[in-house]
Amino acid sequence: MGNKIAAKSVIALLLSVSMVMPAMSEGFQPGWRFAPPPGVTITDSRPRHALAMQANMMVNPIYVRQVVSYPTSERSGTLVVDTRAHFLYFVLGDGRALRYGIGVAKSGFEWRGTHRVSRKAEWPTWTPPAEMLQRRPDLPRFMKGGINNPLGARALYIGSTLYRIHGTTEPWTIGQNVSSGCIRMTNADVTDLYERVKLNTKVVVL
Numbered sequence: 001m002g003n004k005i006a007a008k009s010v011i012a013l014l015l016s017v018s019m020v021m022p023a024m025s026e027g028f029q030p031g032w033r034f035a036p037p038p039g040v041t042i043t044d045s046r047p048r049h050a051l052a053m054q055a056n057m058m059v060n061p062i063y064v065r066q067v068v069s070y071p072t073s074e075r076s077g078t079l080v081v082d083t084r085a086h087f088l089y090f091v092l093g094d095g096r097a098l099r100y101g102i103g104v105a106k107s108g109f110e111w112r113g114t115h116r117v118s119r120k121a122e123w124p125t126w127t128p129p130a131e132m133l134q135r136r137p138d139l140p141r142f143m144k145g146g147i148n149n150p151l152g153a154r155a156l157y158i159g160s161t162l163y164r165i166h167g168t169t170e171p172w173t174i175g176q177n178v179s180s181g182c183i184r185m186t187n188a189d190v191t192d193l194y195e196r197v198k199l200n201t202k203v204v205v206l
Helices: 002-020 130-135 187-196
Strands: 066-069 079-082 087-093 096-101 113-122 154-158 164-166 177-179 202-205
Touching: 087 187, 096 187, 154 187, 154 202, 164 187
Parallel strands: 079 202
Antiparallel strands: 066 096, 079 087, 087 096, 113 154, 113 202, 154 164
């Protein structure tokens, strides 16, 4: 008797499940998938590199990219690097500029001058100069571009100097004197600047 009751219970359970589950031809066709969680959008487009697009989450709010008042005699499109204040200005004209926070040269490596952007590179390779290798023989002789490269996502080469405006793998150093002469930006900021700057753009380093 007990076996008959158990069998009837199992049959009833199977019938109830079949009523709520989608038919094989409806719910489990090739390519079928569950809907994403609320707030998540599925896209087939190729995402941009996450490191290049990272938010300035590790940067003091004062160094976050923003449009500011900036009276200057420099023409729009000029880059002005204020190393003492740790700001880079992309002159917009009409007394305004787009201001970025930067990391600059440490003591003993400071420099000033006016040059032009001589080259642009996405995910640049890095070949440490001989002077740097003398100080740091542990450094690699060459490093291909990528997320671990100290030059970060983009680089703007300054004239015939050894210096660059480039991204960094250490966004927390923005606002500090940390480099051997190069100008550091977050990868998000240098990617933004890269799209705005043309070759031969004037660069004024104060």
